[in-house]
Amino acid sequence: MTDKPLAVSCGDPAGIGPELLFRAYNRREPLGLPPFAVICDPDFLKARANRMGVGVSMKCIESWQEVPATFSEALPVLPLKARFDDCPGEPLTAHANGIIESIDRGVAASLSDEAAGLVTLPIAKAPLYDAGFAFPGHTEYLGSLSEKATATPVQPVMMLAGPSLRAVPVTIHIPLSAVPEALTDELLEQTIRITERDLRERFGIQCPRIAVSGLNPHAGESGKMGSEEMDLVAPVLDRLREEGFDIAGPLPADTMFHERARAGYDVAVCMYHDQALIAAKALAFDETVNVTLGLPFIRTSPDHGTAFDIAGKGVAREDSFIAALKMAAEMASGSSR
Template sequence: MPDGSLPLALTMGDPAGIGPEITAGAWRAMRQGTTPFAVLGDAGLIGRHDVPVREITTIAQAAEVFAHAVPVLPVGLQAPVHAGQPDSGNAHAITTSIARAVELARNRQAAGVVTNPISKIVLKKAGFAYPGHTEYLAALCNVPGREVMMLACPELRVVPVTIHVSLRRALDELDTSAIIAATRTTHAALQRDFGIATPRIAIAGLNPHAGEDGSMGTEEQTIIAPAIAALRADGMDISGPWPPDTMFTPPARARYDVAMCMYHDQALIPLKTIDMTQGVNTTLGLPIIRTSPDHGTAFDIAGRGVADPSSLVAALHMAMRMAKHRNRS
């Protein structure tokens, strides 16, 4: 069966966060559509949110169940769940859900993996060795170091070259080779998974006004410009370095398909400001499709019935579109 026709594997996320609630909300919004998913988690937890659930034994059963109930591939919890009160006792269940979802996608039983939000702090207390989802997924796929995080909404796509490190460490880690590697991975993914034949890629500067010819910093000249030259030599449509303070205006965004940013917040602040509700996080450079909502566990509102599933719905739809593009390429 083509990947785009398979169900998606949706992980549980942190069970004390809004994951169960937005999962229920996503199912309500999508149950009559053509993007079925199966949840790897606890059926009772999802059923708390006034939706019918049905445990299944194989993900292939999800398509026939989906219109009538949330299909659940059971993953047992180790500790009682109280909304808004995370418990590291459930860390094993959280990571097991992710690992099983990846296995289904790698075995071509799932079209892709969509991950509900996790708490890095909760997992770290239980000995989790990875900075976040992105790095753990790369390890599960046996491609550590090749992962690239892209955030996307209808108006903007951004990729941070350095990700889950302090700003001081990001400045130390940023180099020409990192920019080249991240951009090559992004270019290939836009072609394969998004159907953009000739991606237009904007490279952000690092310093105010992109360094102002070296008067406000020389990284544009010593690190970024050599990367741009190498990427153009590969035949890519590359522009930059762009002044970071002006490259996210509507007229500027119309001139590129993705913005390569030098550090985490340079990328995520404009994306989340423009459209956090429809924002989707996707990991490029993996042998599988992976997306997630562009928000966290929101422990402060968990269990109150006010969580918005829009970003999860967008992530599910994007994952299926990516799978269909990849299958055609």
């Protein structure tokens, strides 16, 4: 494990994030969780804990250096300038500034090496859009913040990583009807390159085996069900194979995810969001972690959303958040597999 703490951004306060945070912290010792601090409104956290009847000690801190000494006795909280209302299940546009502030400060701490990485609790996009948020989702916003901080181009890549499957969508938060136009040879090649590099550098896989899906049913059936596989996907894979990449594909997506097929690769690269995420979440919803590759810092997140319908009811499971904390710490120490 890393000797630096993890930063946790608060997510949408109307969602299940706070209760995941409380439960994970209260299980820190038996689970051996790495030290972390949450960037949030402390008064809100106390109100939510009281509402739910959760006993959790909290302490406001001023710097990341205080986290290790504080963590064993109380949940370290770096206070936001923004304030949140305690209204589980009722997302508010007024909370957008605080949600974004928490992300911004978590990224800044990770880039400055004060934190070992960033674990983000779930956000809902609609309230942020209503407040003028100009990015399709979390992943794209993290890429933009990284570009501004480093003054270099950054292409974030989403990967869902579970016990038996790592899956990467090439296109992410766009309508299905927009996928064929968005899917370019440059985007596909860069996604595969970033995936291969980060599997080596952050997951310790020396020669990643990459399986790449087609876009169309049956991978186009030799052009009878679409030509993208022949015209776009196959030429990119051929170029990368010539460089020494271990790549299979383009493969029919409907036969890529059974147990025997998964044994033959380390990551599945898919053409669009649901093609990758449905398989990952179906196989291990409570244990899968959302990892953003291609960033100059480590970022993980639970694989689920805000779950407004059950927020504040005490029934949300913290498994994926715990897995995200552990994976971030393992990636920071270079021991993730």
